[in-house]
Amino acid sequence: MGKLREPLKDLATCGLPAALEVMGERWSFLILRAAFNGVYHFEEFSSQLGIARNILSNRLAKLVEHGVMVRQRCEDDRRKVHYCLTPKGENLLPAMLALRQWGEKFGGNVSSELILVDARDGKPIAPITIRAADDREIGWHDLAWMHRDELGKKKPDCC
Amino acid sequence: MGKLREPLKDLATCGLPAALEVMGERWSFLILRAAFNGVYHFEEFSSQLGIARNILSNRLAKLVEHGVMVRQRCEDDRRKVHYCLTPKGENLLPAMLALRQWGEKFGGNVSSELILVDARDGKPIAPITIRAADDREIGWHDLAWMHRDELGKKKPDCC
């Protein structure tokens, strides 16, 4: 069974660098948040975020290139361009919310008056947590690394 | 009730910029990952990540400054310095795993041989999801913004 410590050679094939490749640059996450909030057009992103136009252009192109957003000209007004999230982009929502909840919890006085709720019952959403296969909430010290081919074996001893 | 679209003036008081202030720079998340994997010392971070020493020094100082890690000299060997995660830092684990799972799911061929499992039963952990207060899994289109003072009211109509 794997130790908690991830071997060096496998660090390269971990999903985190892949994710950071796409979302790790400055502004990427803020652009994503705007997109989740219903922002579609270049000028909207520009004015809402206060980002420089060249950087915005660059980031949007990169997000499109990586399949997080799609770019298409508007039919009704062909000056405008419509940027919207792909399923791949939508799948970033848990990561974004987890980050955001952390920022709200520890970031000092950012307790907004606005709270994200489930539209069905109007109650605030739950904190994002880590869960085992059977839905139990688990934490850092419950985790271990295992090779794919020895999956299913119980924890031997260690620690 | 709030629209899905978050008002502009509240963007500033959202937790995401606060989180990115701490974790948004290049290397911050990779340093964090190493810390979760049991890396403690400067030289370890340096060699495992391949990060330049000056940048590493800068990032570690920033993480300490923001309360994500603590820095202390080792008692047994006073050349060494011990960096380890605070509770605030440990609370970044859901965000980091969500990001990592996204990277694994969409990042192409990063399917590592190593899989993160629950140490108790040896089964892979569940994907990180968004949940309502009653633990139902919900998605982007189930979300809405609400002012704190009108919490509890059910969704009126809209959409």
Place this chain on the structure above:
DNA sequence: ATGTATAAGTTTCATTGAAAAACTGGTTGC
């Protein structure tokens, strides 16, 4: 048809941040 406004970018250039490599300074072990 002409003129003006808008949208979505590019270009240019000054400033800032990152990377690589050499250097410093306190510990330790021999």
Place this chain on the structure above:
DNA sequence: GCAACCAGTTTTTCAATGAAACTTATACAT
């Protein structure tokens, strides 16, 4: 005492960021 080690700093070079002006294509009004 001396060589090796650890955790940084300094220095220099190169890439990224940011602000502002410029460009192109479309729309709208006269």
